[in-house]
Amino acid sequence: MNFFIQRSELRDIYDKVVAGERISDADALRLFETKDLNALGAIADFVRARKVGNHASFIINRYINYSNYCILSCQFCSFSRKKRDADGFEFSIEQIVEKARQALKLGITELHIVGGLHPSLPFSHYLEMLKALKALDARLQLKCFTAIEILHLAWLAKKSTVETLTELKAAGLDSLTGGGAEIFRKEVREAIARGKESAEEYLDVHRTWHKLGGRSTCTMLFGHVETLADRVDHLRQLRALQDETNGFTGFIALAYQPENNDIPVKTPPTGFDSLRTIAVSRIYLDNFPHITAYWVGLGMKLAQVALSYGADDLHGTIIEEHIFHMAGATSPQLQTETDMIKAIRETGRTPVQRNTFYEPIKILADSVPATEVEPPSNKSKVLEDNLATA
Numbered sequence: 001m002n003f004f005i006q007r008s009e010l011r012d013i014y015d016k017v018v019a020g021e022r023i024s025d026a027d028a029l030r031l032f033e034t035k036d037l038n039a040l041g042a043i044a045d046f047v048r049a050r051k052v053g054n055h056a057s058f059i060i061n062r063y064i065n066y067s068n069y070c071i072l073s074c075q076f077c078s079f080s081r082k083k084r085d086a087d088g089f090e091f092s093i094e095q096i097v098e099k100a101r102q103a104l105k106l107g108i109t110e111l112h113i114v115g116g117l118h119p120s121l122p123f124s125h126y127l128e129m130l131k132a133l134k135a136l137d138a139r140l141q142l143k144c145f146t147a148i149e150i151l152h153l154a155w156l157a158k159k160s161t162v163e164t165l166t167e168l169k170a171a172g173l174d175s176l177t178g179g180g181a182e183i184f185r186k187e188v189r190e191a192i193a194r195g196k197e198s199a200e201e202y203l204d205v206h207r208t209w210h211k212l213g214g215r216s217t218c219t220m221l222f223g224h225v226e227t228l229a230d231r232v233d234h235l236r237q238l239r240a241l242q243d244e245t246n247g248f249t250g251f252i253a254l255a256y257q258p259e260n261n262d263i264p265v266k267t268p269p270t271g272f273d274s275l276r277t278i279a280v281s282r283i284y285l286d287n288f289p290h291i292t293a294y295w296v297g298l299g300m301k302l303a304q305v306a307l308s309y310g311a312d313d314l315h316g317t318i319i320e321e322h323i324f325h326m327a328g329a330t331s332p333q334l335q336t337e338t339d340m341i342k343a344i345r346e347t348g349r350t351p352v353q354r355n356t357f358y359e360p361i362k363i364l365a366d367s368v369p370a371t372e373v374e375p376p377s378n379k380s381k382v383l384e385d386n387l388a389t390a
C-alpha cells in the first residue's frame with residue numbers, strides 16, 4: 001500500500017475503492033475537504049491505473065470558434081460580444097473550411113467547434129457548415145456545439161431537441177462538446193450564468209444525444225462562487241446520467257479564469273484546488289472511462305502533474321484557443337504533438353494519440369524515439385499559416 005494512504009485519515013475510503021465499492025456523496029465531500037493531497041492523489045492514481053494502466057492520451061485537434069456574437073451575457077463569460085462591439089468576429093463557412101484544410105496538414109483528426117448564440121444565422125447555416133467540413137475529409141471527426149447551442153439551434157429550427165440533433169448528426173456531427181455545464185445548482189447558475197439553460201436542460205440535451213447513439217464529454221467550471229458541496233452535487237448528477245446512458249467518454253474539470261468578467265472572485269483556483277478537484281472527480285466518477293487535464297486552463301506544467309492525480313488525458317494540440325484566453329488564461333495558444341508526447345513521457349506514462357472518442361490511434365511506446373514523432377519541418381510553416389488565418 002502507498003505510504004501516504006497507510007497513515008491517512010482517508011484510509012477507509014481507499015479500502016472502499018480497492019474493494020470496488022462506489023463512494024458516497026459524503027465521502028466525496030471528505031475528499032474535497034482533506035488537506036492530505038498526497039493521500040488523495042494516491043487513491044486517484046490507483047483508480048486511474050486500474051482503468052487505463054500506464055497509458056496517457058492526447059488528441060491532435062484544432063479549435064474553431066465560428067463566431068463570438070451571442071444573444072446572452074453570462075456574467076463569467078469574457079468571450080461573447082454584441083454586434084456593436086469592435087472585437088466581435090464571425091467566420092464564413094469558406095473561411096472555416098480553409099482553417100480545417102490547413103489544419104489537416106498538421107495531422108488533426110478532430111475539429112472542436114463552438115461559438116456564441118449567434119443572433120441571426122439560420123439553422124441551415126450550421127447544417128451546411130458540417131456538410132462542407134465532412135466533404136473536405138470524411139474521416140475528420142466533428143466535435144461541435146455545447147448544450148445551450150443545441151437548444152438555440154432547436155429554437156431557430158422550430159424543432160424538438162431530438163429532431164435537431166438527428167438532423168445535425170445526419171449532416172456530420174460526431175460528438176457534442178461538454179462545455180456549458182458550469183455548476184448545476186440553480187443559485188450558482190443564477191449568479192454566474194443568468195439566462196443560460198438549466199441543469200436539467202443541459203443534462204437532457206446530452207441524454208437525448210446519447211439515446212441517439214451519440215457520445216459526448218462533460219465539464220464542471222470550478223473555483224468561482226460555488227461551495228465544495230455544490231461540486232459534489234454537480235458530479236452526482238453527471239454520475240447519475242452516466243449510469244443511465246453510458247454516453248460520456250470523458251470528464252473535464254475547468255479551472256475558472258477570474259480576469260475580464262463580472263464575477264467578483266479575487267483568487268483563481270490554486271494548484272492545490274485544481275489537483276484535488278481532478279483527483280476527487282477520478283475517484284467519484286467511477287463510471288467514467290477518462291478524466292482530462294485541460295492544459296489551457298491549468299497550464300501545461302500543472303496538467304502534467306495532474307497525470308499523477310487521476311487524469312489520464314492531456315486533451316489536444318488545439319492550435320487556436322479564444323474562450324479561456326479572452327478570460328485571461330496565460331497558457332500558450334497551442335501545443336505541438338511533440339510537446340504533448342514529451343510531457344507525457346516525462347511522467348513515465350506511455351503516450352497514446354487518441355481520437356474524439358478516446359480510442360487509440362497510435363501507441364507511442366518508449367522504444368519510439370521522440371525524433372520519430374517530431375513534426376516534419378514544414379509543419380511549423382503550416383502552423384504559422386494556420387494562425388495567420390485566425
Ligand code: SF4
Pocket residue numbers: 070071072073074077078079080115116117148196
Ligand atoms: S457563456 Fe456561451 S451562452 Fe453565455 S454569454 Fe458566453 S458565449 Fe454566450
